[in-house]
Amino acid sequence: GQNIDQPTEMTATEGAIVQINCTYQTSGFNGLFWYQQHAGEAPTFLSYNVLDGLEEKGRFSSFLSRSKGYSYLLLKELQMKDSASYLCAVRDLPRSARQLTFGSGTQLTVLP
Amino acid sequence: DVKVTQSSRYLVKRTGEKVFLECVQDMDHENMFWYRQDPGLGLRLIYFSYDVKMKEKGDIPEGYSVSREKKERFSLILESASTNQTSMYLCASSPGPGKRDSPLHFGNGTRLTVT
Numbered sequence: 001g002q003n004i005d006q007p008t009e010m011t012a013t014e015g016a017i018v019q020i021n022c023t024y025q026t027s028g029f030n031g032l033f034w035y036q037q038h039a040g041e042a043p044t045f046l047s048y049n050v051l052d053g054l055e056e057k058g059r060f061s062s063f064l065s066r067s068k069g070y071s072y073l074l075l076k077e078l079q080m081k082d083s084a085s086y087l088c089a090v091r092d093l094p095r096s097a098r099q100l101t102f103g104s105g106t107q108l109t110v111l112p
Numbered sequence: 113d114v115k116v117t118q119s120s121r122y123l124v125k126r127t128g129e130k131v132f133l134e135c136v137q138d139m140d141h142e143n144m145f146w147y148r149q150d151p152g153l154g155l156r157l158i159y160f161s162y163d164v165k166m167k168e169k170g171d172i173p174e175g176y177s178v179s180r181e182k183k184e185r186f187s188l189i190l191e192s193a194s195t196n197q198t199s200m201y202l203c204a205s206s207p208g209p210g211k212r213d214s215p216l217h218f219g220n221g222t223r224l225t226v227t
Contacts, residue, residue, distance in 0.1 A: 008152075033215055042116075042202065043155075045215035087155070100216065102147075104154035 002026045004103035006088050011109045012078055020073045020106045022088030033100060034062055034073045035087040043087055046073070075108075083110045115139070116219035118203050124225045131190040133222050135203030142208035144186035145216065146170075146178065148199040155202065161186055162208070193226045200224075 003025040012018040024032070031050040035043035049055055049064035049071060061074040075082055085107050089100040119134035137144065145160040147170075157170030159178040167178050175197060179187045186205075190197055200223050204216040 035215075040221075042218035042220045043216075044218075048215065089155075101157075102155040104152060 002090070002092060002101040004088055004090055004101060006086075006103040006106045008104070009107045009109070011111060012075075013111050014078055014080060016078050017074065017076050018078060018108065020075070020086050020088075020108065022071045022073070022103060024069050024071070024088070024090045024103075026069075026090050026092040026101065028092040029066060029069075029090065030093060031091040032062075032064055032071050033089045033091070034071075035089065037085045037087060037105070039084075046086075078110050080110050080112065083108060116203055116205055116217050118201075118219040118222050120222050121220065122223050122225075124227065125190075125193050126227055127194060129190075129193050129226075131193050131224065131226075133188040133190075133201055133203075133224070135186045135188070135219055136184050137186075137203075137205040137217070138184065139205065139207075139217070140183065141205040141217075142183075143206045144180065145204040145206075146176075146186065146188045147202045147204065148172070149202055149221075150199050158188065193224075195226050198224060198226045 005023045034046040036046050037043040047062040054063045059076045064071045085105040087105045088103040116137045125131050143162050146158040147155045149155050156172050158176050161167045161180040177189045200221050202221045203219040206216050207214045
């Protein structure tokens, strides 16, 4: 079976750094995705990791450790618009049309 | 940019009604998906399709069916709506196999209320 765990809620202050963790237990592993979802809107793609290490994209970075079944999303220089739900999703099978299994999401609130 | 369009943003239906949710994508993607999203449960896969006229059950197919007669269109059907099908429904698409790092592209969602 598939199991993906994320914290339900986090709060941080504008300008700060926040790390959102994701742990997974899946029958296979072929990539991990992070999505951002603002209230009432569609999820939008943030990052993809398939090899161990850090991927950086501007203020957002994502890290993966396959041996530990662990990823995190790092958000720097937080802005009010970063208040959203952050979804971790894992692809377990190669070339899988089934695509992704999602975690329940972490609701991030950025305070002024 | 990929555009995934869901025909309705909000729908209110009565118990027992047949409900159609339509989704169209404009990027010639092979794969299309229907998810529902509920608080605390995240996104759960209902059905997906990897080609025209092909469909596969996801994790929670009970009470739903789908249709894919054309590559760009994927319809979700609730044969007899029930109150436990009140939810946000999200359609998504992605390119075919061989592009494993391609993300899903989501529509804006349909919030369905069954009374």
